[in-house]
Amino acid sequence: MSSAAAAIAVALLVGAAVVAVAWPFLSPDRGRPEDRLSEADRTRIDLLERRDAAYAALRDLEQDHRTGKVTGEDYTAEREELRREAAAVLRMLDDLDSKHDTAHREA
Amino acid sequence: MATVGSASLLVAFALAVYATLAAPFAGLRRDRRLTASAANAVIASFAATLVAAAALLIALARHDFSIGIVADTTSRSLPTGYVLSAFWASQPGSLLLWLTVLGGASTVVMLTNRHRNRELMPWVTAVLGGIMVFFSAMAAFVSPPFASTAGGTPANGFGLDPSLQNPYMVAHPPTLYMGYVSLAVPFAFAMAALVTGRTDARWLVAVRRWTLFSWTCLGVGMLLGAHWAYVEIGWGGYWAWDPVENAALMPWLAATAFLHSVMVQEKKGMLKVWNMVLVSIAFSLSLLGTFLTRSGVVNSIHAFVQSDVGIYLLGFIAVVIVLATALIIWRLPLLRSEHRLESIVSREATFLFNNLLLLALAFTILWGVLFPVLSEAVRDVRSTVSTPYYNFFLVAFGLPLLLLIGVGPLIAWRRASLGSLAKTFRWPAMSALAAAALLALLGLGSSPAGLAAISLCVFVTITIGLEFARGTAARRAISGGSWPGALVALIGRNRRRYGGYIVHLAIVLLVLGVTASGAYSTVREATLSPGDSMGVDGYTLTFLGFGKETGPNSTTTLARLDVSKGGSHVTTLSPGRRFYPVEGRVTNEVAIRTSVTGTDLYTILQAISADGRSVQIKTLVNPMVGLIWLAGAVFLLGALITIWPDPREARQIARRYAAALAREA
Numbered sequence: 001m002s003s004a005a006a007a008i009a010v011a012l013l014v015g016a017a018v019v020a021v022a023w024p025f026l027s028p029d030r031g032r033p034e035d036r037l038s039e040a041d042r043t044r045i046d047l048l049e050r051r052d053a054a055y056a057a058l059r060d061l062e063q064d065h066r067t068g069k070v071t072g073e074d075y076t077a078e079r080e081e082l083r084r085e086a087a088a089v090l091r092m093l094d095d096l097d098s099k100h101d102t103a104h105r106e107a
Numbered sequence: 108m109a110t111v112g113s114a115s116l117l118v119a120f121a122l123a124v125y126a127t128l129a130a131p132f133a134g135l136r137r138d139r140r141l142t143a144s145a146a147n148a149v150i151a152s153f154a155a156t157l158v159a160a161a162a163l164l165i166a167l168a169r170h171d172f173s174i175g176i177v178a179d180t181t182s183r184s185l186p187t188g189y190v191l192s193a194f195w196a197s198q199p200g201s202l203l204l205w206l207t208v209l210g211g212a213s214t215v216v217m218l219t220n221r222h223r224n225r226e227l228m229p230w231v232t233a234v235l236g237g238i239m240v241f242f243s244a245m246a247a248f249v250s251p252p253f254a255s256t257a258g259g260t261p262a263n264g265f266g267l268d269p270s271l272q273n274p275y276m277v278a279h280p281p282t283l284y285m286g287y288v289s290l291a292v293p294f295a296f297a298m299a300a301l302v303t304g305r306t307d308a309r310w311l312v313a314v315r316r317w318t319l320f321s322w323t324c325l326g327v328g329m330l331l332g333a334h335w336a337y338v339e340i341g342w343g344g345y346w347a348w349d350p351v352e353n354a355a356l357m358p359w360l361a362a363t364a365f366l367h368s369v370m371v372q373e374k375k376g377m378l379k380v381w382n383m384v385l386v387s388i389a390f391s392l393s394l395l396g397t398f399l400t401r402s403g404v405v406n407s408i409h410a411f412v413q414s415d416v417g418i419y420l421l422g423f424i425a426v427v428i429v430l431a432t433a434l435i436i437w438r439l440p441l442l443r444s445e446h447r448l449e450s451i452v453s454r455e456a457t458f459l460f461n462n463l464l465l466l467a468l469a470f471t472i473l474w475g476v477l478f479p480v481l482s483e484a485v486r487d488v489r490s491t492v493s494t495p496y497y498n499f500f501l502v503a504f505g506l507p508l509l510l511l512i513g514v515g516p517l518i519a520w521r522r523a524s525l526g527s528l529a530k531t532f533r534w535p536a537m538s539a540l541a542a543a544a545l546l547a548l549l550g551l552g553s554s555p556a557g558l559a560a561i562s563l564c565v566f567v568t569i570t571i572g573l574e575f576a577r578g579t580a581a582r583r584a585i586s587g588g589s590w591p592g593a594l595v596a597l598i599g600r601n602r603r604r605y606g607g608y609i610v611h612l613a614i615v616l617l618v619l620g621v622t623a624s625g626a627y628s629t630v631r632e633a634t635l636s637p638g639d640s641m642g643v644d645g646y647t648l649t650f651l652g653f654g655k656e657t658g659p660n661s662t663t664t665l666a667r668l669d670v671s672k673g674g675s676h677v678t679t680l681s682p683g684r685r686f687y688p689v690e691g692r693v694t695n696e697v698a699i700r701t702s703v704t705g706t707d708l709y710t711i712l713q714a715i716s717a718d719g720r721s722v723q724i725k726t727l728v729n730p731m732v733g734l735i736w737l738a739g740a741v742f743l744l745g746a747l748i749t750i751w752p753d754p755r756e757a758r759q760i761a762r763r764y765a766a767a768l769a770r771e772a
Contacts, residue, residue, distance in 0.1 A: 003110070010114040013155060017118055020151040021125060024143035042307075049308055050445065053374060057520065060374070064519045066584070067577035071527045078521060 040100060047093050054086035109174055109253040112162030115155045116251070119206070120243035122152035126236035134229030134303070142225075145232045146217040152239055153210030160207045163200065163252055167193055173260040174253055176200055182266040182689040184660035192277040193267050195284075198401055198416065199252035204281065205397065206242040208288040212317075213239065216292055224313055230299035238291050241423050250416050266660070266690035275335035279328055283355055286325030287393040290358060292317040293365075294390035294431075297383055301434040306379060306441045311369055314386070316750055318369075321389075322362040323746040329355050330739040341695030341711050343630070343727040345735065346621075348497040350476045354396030357476075360469040361389035364462040370603075371455045374520060376445030380435060381462070383442065387431035392469070394424045399476065450522035457515040461508060468504040472497065502556045506563060509618060512611050513567035516574050534573065539566035557626030564615045564622075571608050571615075578605070602748050609745030613738045620705070620734030629728045632713070636721040644728040646708055647671045653719075654681060661687045663696055666712045666722045670700065682712040682724070705733025 061078055064070045070078065126148035133141035163174075167190050172178040176197040181190050195201045213235040220228050246252065270276075293314035300310035332352065333345040346352060365385040368378045398420040435442070448456060475492040482490040517531045543562040552558055575594065582600075583593040598605040633641035635650035642648075647670070654665035665683040669676065680698035687694070700708040707729040714723040 006110040006114075009111050010118075013115060013118055013158060017122055017148075017151045017155065020147040020154075021122070021144050023147060024140040042305075045307055050376070053376065057374060060520055063578075063581070066581035067574070069517060069519045069523070069527060069531055071524060071530070074519075074522075074524050074527060078519075 040096065044093070044096055047089055047096065051086060051089045051093065054082060054089060058082050058086070108162045108166045108169075108171060109255070112159045112166070112253045113247070113251065115159040115162065116203075116243060116247040116253075119152045119155035119159065119210070120240065120247045122148045122155060123236050123239035123243050126152065127233055127240050130229045130233035130236060134226075134233070139225075142229045142232070143221075145229065145236065146221070149210075149217050149232060149236055149239065150214045152236075152243070153207075153214045156203070156207050156210045156243070159246075159252070160194075160203060163194060163203060164191060166253075167191060170264065172262075172264050173256055175256045176252055176254075178256045178261055178264045180264070180267050182264040182660065184689060185264075185267055185272075186659050188274075188277060189267055189272050192271070195280045196267055196271055197252075199246065199250045199254070201280070201284075201401065202242060202246050202250055202416065203252050204284055205288060206239065206246050208281070208284050209235075209239055209242060209291060212285075212289045212292055216295075220313075224296075224309065226303050226305055227296060227299040227310060227313070230302045231295045234295035234298045235291060238295075241419075245416055245419060249419060263689070266687065269661075269685070269687045269690055269692050269694045270339055272687075273335055273339045275331050275339070279331040279335055282324050282331055283328030286321045286323075286328050286355070287358065287396055289317055289321040289324065290362065290390045290393045293321070293386045294427075297386040298431065298434060301383065301438045304438065304441055306438060308373055311372060311382070315366070315369055316752070318362055318365055318386075318389075319746060319750045321393075322359060322366060323743065323750065325355055325359040325362065326742055326746070327739060329359065330736070330742075334736060337732075338697060338699070339694075341697045343628075343697075343709050343711065343725070343729070345732075348472075348475070348494050351396075351400050353472045353476050353497075354392075354399040357469045357472055358389050358392040358396060360465045360472075361385055361392055364465040364469075365389060367458045368462050371458050375455055377448070377455065378459070379442040379444060380439065383431075383435050385462075385466075387428070387435070388466075388469075391424055391427055391431075392473075394420065394427060395473075398424065452518065452523045452528065454515060454518050454520045457511050457518055461511045461515065464504045464508045464511070468500060468508075471500040471504070502560075505618075506556070506559055509560065509563040509567060509614075512614060513563065513570040516608060516611075517570050532570075535566045535569040538569045539563065551627065554622075554626035557622045560618055560622040564619050567611060567615050571611055574608060575605070598748065602751055602753060606745045606747075606749030606751075609748060610742055611745075613742035613745055616734045616738035616741060620731050620736075620738060623731035624707075624729040624735070627730050630725070631727075632723065632725045634716075634721050634723050639721075641724065641726065643708075643726045645672055646677070646726075646728070648680075648710070648724065648726060650722060650724070651679075654683075656683065658685075660689060661685050664712075664715065666715075666724065668698075668710060668724070670708065680708070680710050682710040684712055684715065701733055704731060705737065706730045707732045 058079070061070060061075065061082060065075045126145045129141055129148065130145040132138070133145055163176075165171075166174050166177050167181060168187070170177065170181065170183055170190075176199055177193075180193040180196040180200075185193070193200070195204045216231065216235065220231070224231070296310045296314045296317075300306050329352070332355070336347070337343075337345040365382060368382055368385060371378045372382050398417060401416055401420065448459070450456065475496055478492050479490050482488055513535060514532075517535070519527070523531075539562045542565040543558060546552070546558050546561055551561075575597075578597045579590060579594045582597045583590065586593065586596065588596075629644045631641060631643040633639075635641060635648075637650055637652045640647050640649040649669040649671070651667040651669055654667050656663040656665060663683040663685040665681040668680045668682070670678050670680055678700050680700055682698040683696040685694050685696050686692075695711055695713070698710045702708075707727075709727040709729055711725040711727075712722055713725050716722070
């Protein structure tokens with residue numbers, strides 16, 4: 001490759017790199033607004049995660065029961081405990097929603 | 108080509124610097140355009156690296172011996188495939204490969220997360236960009252791949268190390284590098300989660316598949332390397348606890364631990380700190396692996412490369428460890444467990460024990476690798492840590508791990524009662540004990556560790572078989588249909604669990620192959636003249652005479668051996684000694700006959716007498732060694748099932764965030 005060809009190739013590479021980096025500032029902004037999570041959002045996500053984990057634990061327990069890993073009495077006790085846990089999380093989610101609605105109305 | 112290649116590396120470096128500086132600003136100011144610009148810089152940096160890689164490949168293909176590494180690692184007579192694979196035979200070339208794979212992985216992360224993980228992405232970009240800055244700086248300034256040949260352009264190159272002229276060396280290094288390098292992605296997400304305080308399960312979901320990918324590549328890469336050693340190095344083994352082999356094994360062990368403990372965090376909200384630590388350890392060990400391979404500080408059959416990048420790599424590893432430790436300590440309050448361990452007889456407890464054993468094994472190996480280096484640095488005496496040290500700890504930690512592979516799947520989450528344990532483990536335990544008694548009766552008690560390992564393999568196989576059988580029966584009871592249909596539905600609906608069990612089966616095959624070939628192999632050596640015979644494990648090998656074979660860049664002298672058993676001809680094997688004139692080296696070319704049970708008759712032509720009439724032949728019978736390679740295929744199958752995306756999981760996460768944000772609207 002001659003020096004001139006190499007210089008042109010490098011210039012093209014640098015030019016393409018500059019365009020790529022500058023492109024987001026030059027193109028029209030069609031993106032969705034930035035996701036902004038408040039502290040309440042984070043608490044809500046944590047609770048939703050705990051709720052989903054409780055549901056998943058219940059599903060696992062069912063599977064363990066069907067495949068014989070958990071015996072009858074253990075199964076009943078475990079299921080009750082997991083249901084209580086899920087219900088507690090759902091109550092916390094309801095409380096959070098009520099607080100949010102109250103704050104929203106007052107605002 | 109050299110000018111374009113060198114300039115491309117400078118451009119790649121400049122873009123990586125921009126991405127690393129711009130992304131944190133974008134994160135702090137929540138500036139989406141600046142975030143996109145930094146992401147584009149990462150992608151453009153990868154494109155520039157690709158141009159450099161292409162320039163090196165063209166230089167290799169054109170035999171441009173004005174470039175130092177082309178002259179040092181190729182010759183005009185070298186077959187084209189090996190000319191191209193010489194890309195990673197040198198220090199500078201392998202660093203360029205590191206940078207290329209890192210750029211590729213980072214680009215995939217940028218493209219697949221354009222509309223996801225928005226809070227995390229600026230920091231993910233900054234961390235990946237920072238790693239790219241380091242490696243592009245190494246390639247551009249410290250160990251440049253396009254440096255000129257010292258003393259002018261030679262008419263021909265000096266050739267490629269003959270041991271690297273093997274098809275496995277075309278696939279093994281890139282596969283292993285993909286494993287090492289892609290561990291940067293989980294690390295980047297973990298650091299981003301710590302910086303932003305988003306330590307919920309989202310970062311885990313984003314990285315689990317990447318960790319599985321790295322772990323699969325490391326596993327497959329190690330097996331490819333083991334097979335290369337088996338067929339190319341010619342000592343009859345496949346694993347020598349070589350420091351560079353260990354370098355790949357350590358991050359694989361840490362990643363294995365992470366893949367198990369991540370389930371405990373997802374299910375129980377426990378081990379959050381531990382998971383951050385494991386991801387950081389896995390990435391640090393992958394960097395350490397690069398350091399061990401590239402610095403030349405350790406004695407190794409792989410240490411064909413020595414240069415001054417070692418000190419920079421060591422500094423970079425220190426920066427990574429300090430950064431990760433500081434961030435974890437800072438975010439400790441956010442990483443508290445949501446639950447406590449309720450019983451040591453539970454699945455989460457078995458995962459915890461398995462984690463401890465895996466890490467103990469990884470750090471024992473690390474100590475074995477580093478001890479000679481530290482000993483030389485402190486006492487000026489080079490000590491060696493030999494195979495018995497590693498084998499002792501492999502047995503000490505490996506057997507309990509094997510037991511846990513069997514126990515884990517059959518034990519319930521939270522806690523298990525003694526009654527259910529007795530019921531669950533009755534058949535697997537009885538089968539294992541029966542297998543142990545049978546093996547002892549067959550005279551295989553000479554190796555207690557081998558006997559224990561094989562019995563545990565039976566235990567694990569039965570537990571996994573029962574899991575599949577009970578799961579399929581349960582599925583069929585719910586949905587009806589055929590047994591095969593229920594099995595496919597069972598695996599499809601829970602790919603992680605059942606893909607994981609298939610990987611466990613691969614581990615069983617691996618353990619069986621390693622145990623049988625290690626503990627029960629037979630070795631014989633003899634000097635034979637034409638017509639002479641030697642016996643080994645029921646086989647008779649008769650030296651028929653010499654043969655000759657000429658390759659594009661080598662000539663091989665073969666010893667033709669007739670192999671018979673019980674008077675019947677089995678096959679003819681032709682081990683040889685291959686001479687490479689350009690490289691001025693002679694290598695052993697082994698000849699192997701594999702039986703249907705996977706047992707190998709392995710022959711090595713160790714020497715030819717000075718008068719050229721007799722040969723020294725070493726013969727090994729390696730029982731069931733073929734199971735190791737079969738384990739590789741099963742491992743890959745299980746890993747692919749586990750990696751395959753599950754859209755339900757992504758939808759569940761998306762729903763959580765949509766629900767949280769919907770309240771704000």
